[in-house]
Amino acid sequence: MAGEAAVAVALGSLPEEYLDVKSLIELHRRLREVRQKIVKRMLEELRGETPEEILAKASVVLQQHAPEVEELLEELKRRGVDPIKASLEATVEGYAEVLRLDAPVGGGKTLADLLYSGDKLVGKMHEVLMAFFMRYTEIECEPKCAPEDAERLARLATLELAVTTLITLFRQGKLDKEQLLTALDRAIDEILVA
Amino acid sequence: MTHTFLDVGVIINCRQVNSSKKYATSCALRVIRDKVEKAVGLLLQKIENVKEIVQKYYGSHRTKARLGDPKTIAKKIAQLLYSHGYADVAFLFQVIAQYPIRDVEDLIERSLLRTRRRIDPMNFLTAIYLHVRKNRHTFADKVRGDVEKSLDQLGIEVVYVDDSDIWRKLGPGPDREDKYQILCIEKYRRDNALNNVTLLTTDHALAQTAKLYNVEAHLVSCAASA
Numbered sequence: 001m002a003g004e005a006a007v008a009v010a011l012g013s014l015p016e017e018y019l020d021v022k023s024l025i026e027l028h029r030r031l032r033e034v035r036q037k038i039v040k041r042m043l044e045e046l047r048g049e050t051p052e053e054i055l056a057k058a059s060v061v062l063q064q065h066a067p068e069v070e071e072l073l074e075e076l077k078r079r080g081v082d083p084i085k086a087s088l089e090a091t092v093e094g095y096a097e098v099l100r101l102d103a104p105v106g107g108g109k110t111l112a113d114l115l116y117s118g119d120k121l122v123g124k125m126h127e128v129l130m131a132f133f134m135r136y137t138e139i140e141c142e143p144k145c146a147p148e149d150a151e152r153l154a155r156l157a158t159l160e161l162a163v164t165t166l167i168t169l170f171r172q173g174k175l176d177k178e179q180l181l182t183a184l185d186r187a188i189d190e191i192l193v194a
Numbered sequence: 195m196t197h198t199f200l201d202v203g204v205i206i207n208c209r210q211v212n213s214s215k216k217y218a219t220s221c222a223l224r225v226i227r228d229k230v231e232k233a234v235g236l237l238l239q240k241i242e243n244v245k246e247i248v249q250k251y252y253g254s255h256r257t258k259a260r261l262g263d264p265k266t267i268a269k270k271i272a273q274l275l276y277s278h279g280y281a282d283v284a285f286l287f288q289v290i291a292q293y294p295i296r297d298v299e300d301l302i303e304r305s306l307l308r309t310r311r312r313i314d315p316m317n318f319l320t321a322i323y324l325h326v327r328k329n330r331h332t333f334a335d336k337v338r339g340d341v342e343k344s345l346d347q348l349g350i351e352v353v354y355v356d357d358s359d360i361w362r363k364l365g366p367g368p369d370r371e372d373k374y375q376i377l378c379i380e381k382y383r384r385d386n387a388l389n390n391v392t393l394l395t396t397d398h399a400l401a402q403t404a405k406l407y408n409v410e411a412h413l414v415s416c417a418a419s420a
């Protein structure tokens with residue numbers, strides 16, 4: 001159940017860093033709020049900033065918040081929605097949209113403009129996004145997610161939350177650019193084998 | 195009857211047509227496998243340089259003008275890398291441009307075509323990079339298998355040559371792979387008592403080397419840089 005909660009709350013958190021998500025339905029909005037609460041708690045409780053620590057912490061905090069998420073999951077199930085399948089479908093769509101590279105990033109520029117300008121950090125983030133996207137599109141949840149796929153999704157969801165936390169740490173000035181680049185590169189290895 | 199063999203350059207750079215019977219040796223496929231393995235290692239090391247070359251070229255294009263079909267993009271990346279002195283890495287993209295590599299086709303179908311119907315070159319490059327990063331130990335063998343399958347479908351027979359002695363006896367040197375390909379053809383001729391064998395090659399130097407081993411060679415013009 002903790003795995004299901006991790007998928008529901010953390011899967012697709014990265015595309016939301018780039019997309020306008022006004023259209024989220026009420027339940028998804030509430031899941032997003034739980035995620036924000038989890039990231040906030042992680043940032044408060046983190047003692048170090050290595051990817052291993054962040055990943056371990058993400059796993060623990062996600063488990064601790066599982067009961068809160070389960071309430072929302074029950075509501076989804078009552079409406080006949082398979083939460084894991086629905087999360088995966090929405091996540092793949094979110095990633096596909098970001099990887100169209102035409103999302104505005106401010107200053108009249110798009111993600112493609114930054115990527116083709118040779119910005120190293122944007123290039124590394126692009127690799128991270130593509131790595132997650134490739135892994136998610138490998139998983140098929142038709143008609144239902146196989147248990148091993150659900151487990152893999154939970155591992156990827158935890159990684160996605162860890163990467164989101166790394167980016168937040170960078171934005172808060174707690175990681176410099178080189179540290180973030182190194183951490184993201186290590187995260188890519190984890191994503192590829194998850 | 196003359197047996198016409200194709201060298202690695204012809205197999206990788208020329209569009210094969212189903213015409214008169216042609217042959218490729220298992221040695222040529224081994225060279226392709228080894229070159230792909232080398233290209234993968236170099237791509238993993240030099241990804242930032244490769245990205246820079248692709249970004250510089252396509253950066254001046256308008257968004258829609260950048261987009262294309264995967265084979266055209268692979269061919270363009272191969273040309274760009276070749277002209278920037280990365281011929282070894284270019285080989286990988288040339289193979290992808292020329293042959294249906296199942297893993298790559300799956301990746302394009304399953305992931306890249308979900309972003310757009312025409313693909314962005316940086317998405318293509320990054321997806322290939324991540325795929326070989328994940329599959330670095332198995333990718334070259336898979337490519338070898340897929341090229342062999344395609345040759346078979348094109349009516350090009352792959353003949354097996356016992357190369358254990360040949361490869362071992364060849365000393366290191368820039369023309370090791372050239373000599374290896376020719377010695378394999380020569381061995382096949384001897385083992386099967388063939389009178390006439392011809393080699394089609396894209397490489398002038400390889401044609402010269404072939405003469406030294408009494409293998410008639412014909413130069414074909416369809417190089418990656420063309």
